[in-house]
Amino acid sequence: MTQILATTLGPVRLLGDNPTPIWGMANAERNRRMAESAAKNGSHLAAGHELVFNLLYAFDPLLLRLVLETPGTLFAWGRTPIVGQVPQGSDPLAAPHVIDLSDGRRLYNRQLRKLEQPMVRELTPATRREIERRSYFGAYKGVTDLLTKYLWPELALILTRIAAQLKMTPNMVSVIGVTLCLVATFLFAEGMYWTGFLSGFIFMVLDTVDGKLARCTITSSKWGNVIDHGVDLVHPPFWWYFWGTGLAYWGLSLSTRAFALVMAAVIAGYVLQRLIEGMFLKDFKMDIHVWRPFDSQFRLVTARRNPNMVILFVSLLFGRPDIGLIALAWWTVLSLVVHAVRLAQAYAVKRSGRPIVSWMDEAEAAA
Known part of the structure; x- marks a missing residue:
């Protein structure tokens, strides 16, 4: 037929x-x-x-x-x-x-x-669920953070299947996620870190679900991508700032000078790191994290939202959310230095006349 x-x-x-x-x-x-x-x-x-x-x-x-x-x-x-x-x-x-x-x-x-x-x-009928599973995991980025890659893929798969069966659109999932993101921001500001973590965790999982739902059901949209990536780009500094103000409810407020230094490191480091990634993409037509195997491995833990939340979670387990925020600031600075060095090395390679080629392209050619 x-x-x-x-x-x-x-x-x-x-x-x-x-x-x-x-x-x-x-x-x-x-x-x-x-x-x-x-x-x-x-x-x-x-x-x-x-x-x-x-x-x-x-x-x-x-x-x-x-x-x-x-x-x-x-x-x-x-x-x-x-x-x-x-x-x-x-x-x-x-x-x-x-x-x-x-x-x-x-x-x-x-x-x-x-x-x-x-x-x-x-x-x-016998292969349908396995195909859905493979197409779901096929929509996962190979180079991403450790939580997205290892912690919640199975949970997000279940939620993606439920959303597809309910005929939910990715934008519907995004709206729920953005609402929880705002709730988490408020709870952090009030020092309600554990409740905020729960809201933030669900938001982070749904941040995976909306993208996978869009790819698996072929329902992505221009505005959906703008909302999804826009929220991802903007909200992390607000979380870290209000985490800092919420320390007052724990009697662990940083001094004015220490808080200013931490925020400068966290916010400036985050912005500069994103700018470096953008420069690499513009000048070398590839993501900085796929250049060499080291870059792909470092993406697992670099100072983005999810790895930073691991730092804050561990600090909460020990009852010291203040130390967690300070550690987050230091990790942001270190990640910024790593990215700056890698960008400088890439420019040096280009000046020497050698091509900048992803190790994945090389592996594909070798295969």
Whole structure:
């Protein structure tokens, strides 16, 4: 069975039929959403070409991005076409560039900063939950902080599945999360650190859920991304500031001079570190944390919100939230120094005439 869909991206040919749902929708609808999302992001089909999707299979969206970059490319599993951009009406397996993924090859996903074998799996009632699980973890960034990577992926998977079944949009999840972020800020200011931690923890988990829900259900939006990334960027300094003012309720207030120095280190260090990351991205067209393996490992613990919350949590266990804030300030300064040194080293490498290449690109080429 073959269907032809008209999308804003161009003609889409659907091979086969499949009644098994994935993330609460038919596979044909999921593929249609991927095509429409690609069009919104500026992708287009080459003249005289069409997209081909095999409805009997589910696959990593990375494959769609790659076939849109190179007309005439088809990803296959053995002799079975999976997804491709091929001349209209042609035999997909006769495409100029047929790439068989059954050989176990790994591909580098620049968007998610990871190198892995992309998911391709036959979609059946028996495999649906495993495919959802793999597509969920496939949406995880390979280079991220230790909490996002190790602590709550399973919890976030459960919540993502529940949200998908309830037909919640990522923006709905974001609104709940932002509300809890504001509640946590208020509770920190009142010295109610444990309750604030609970609100903040749920917000941090939902900060993962909204992004995974958007990727798994192909429902991301421009404003949703603005809200999500905007809140992520802005709120941490407010948390640290009001954590400091809340120390008064514990009888642990810092002196005016000490509080000013801590805030200067925390806020200036955070802003400067973000600027360094932006400079690296602008000048070298890659995230600073994917340059060398050291940078990817340091991203696990660098002074971002989640690792900083670990520092504050440990300090609370010992009843010294003041020491936690001071330790956070020192860790921010140290992280800033590491990033500044890495940026300087990258510029030195560039001046020497050597290319700045991600270790993941090198690993993909070697594979």
